[in-house]
Amino acid sequence: MNQKPRILITMGDVAGVGPEIIVKAWDEILAFCDPIVVGDPAWLEKAIHLINKNAKVQVIDEPEQATPLPNLISCANIKTADLSTVKICDINASAGKAAHDYLIQSIDWALQKRATAIVTAPLHKEGLHLAGLDYPGHTEILASRTKAPEHVMILALPELAVAHVTLHLALRNVFDELSVERIVARAQLLENLLTKVLGRTPRIALAALNPHGSDGGLFGNEEQTIIQPAANICKQQGMTVSGPIPADTLFLRASQGEFDGVVAMYHDQGHIALKLLGQRRAVNITAGLPIIRTSVAHGTAYDIAWKGMADESSLVSAAKWAVKLGS
Template identity: 35%
Template structure:
């Protein structure tokens, strides 16, 4: 029996960026409608303009609530917040109205998710400078979602071609990141990563922790972090029933995960995991924010102001983002980590 299609909300992102374009290109694809019911949260005028830019054969259906959507190929269901003055919209430009608009689309999408009216969010790019111009007090999606959903320290996971990557540290200098690689943190993150995959419906969860130094330090020959911090953290997680091994040398662990040996890798720092994912397939690397009361997937690229409004942007990432949300949404559990 076919799985019932779930409603995936798509806040359209910064109106001056590529978000509306890639969303409209994605909604010309039958495979999207085969697996979910996509709902745009945005501004009807901007959406109609984006449809024109990408030369799509789409009709807009304004709805007041998710339950009213048609969810048929050829029709774009939109909750219209009507918050953009088209006379002042300039593609590729930082704008307070666009920053405020992008925030309001996300806020509405979160409200719908918290109320159970949509099953997941698939987010498009927003612009930090436009948010700042609008005096929106967040630097990005994660901080915004954390506050709006009253969550604590959301956990980022990348997925690309079935390979999943978590991050022990993210936006820190490498020197500062190494200081955060403690046995306590490794232990805690392995527990949180296991719970995150459990919420996504992944069974038989197997983890690897990437090494920091060449050959994972070779027993202290090339550094002591693995011996003194990383390995003890893994051992503590094993005692708690987490199926984890490592540290596995970083030059091989991602290849092994890509080929099915592990269900996820815990990357120790930002670029270690980002490079592995994006070299595997840049356009299909999707970010999943765990630890929220709802499922959220996101493209892992920006607003691309330099090509906005020109029908140049590829929609592969957006399509993958929606499809991944649809894949995980039916099994996703709403309890927090």
């Protein structure tokens, strides 16, 4: 009998939807992997009670102690900030610190090859900052802890993946952060990921930055001076690359199957399009790390957290991607 892959699921911000979606997704995820929650057993108990699931928490200290079952949710009890004063749906420094510590422990276990992959529930960026942790989000923590020199956030659906050249920064700073080298590096990471998943050379498109691709320089010149030279280098390296293509037509063409992957120039250019296409199926993948990490493609959702309303679909999809990438 083949052993199922061990997947670490970080609880994220306990005040948000993380605990709830983990409990809701547990049975479905358990069918194809051995999941272990990395977080706080007491908050997991609260989520079990919230959705009235017939299950108990198995509190463990090491991944090897876990024996996950439909009625037994294994939870690695991470010693971190005191969560007794955390209120549901409220930004809190202790919750931010705890979410960070769950992730750090999971990264270390994955680096030690004690798990196949990490799947992360959402944390709250303001909570991180209140805790004195100067990271914009998961991606940057992962890159720092694993010492990954090149990494990229990829939002993925089974039919399309989008890599982002720039990520968590003010829109006014995007232009200064774009470079030929950065675009090429992101395209390479996207190609590596999709080649593994598809088993063939992927078709990748580079999004233009300016409206209408700048219409020959009428609305900026980044297409001519940065994105087109990057496309040329990608082609010289053997990649199947098109672009720059105006984003308003690119994502329509991609949704119709013309491309397997898109390199977006900034956060919302990629996120809005892919989340509209994928709805709750989208998954966040950090490519370029020495470990496998996937995540839900949504936030803490304080507006619906702890009401039994949260949808677990993205977490299930993230776990499936983690297993696929780890196989």
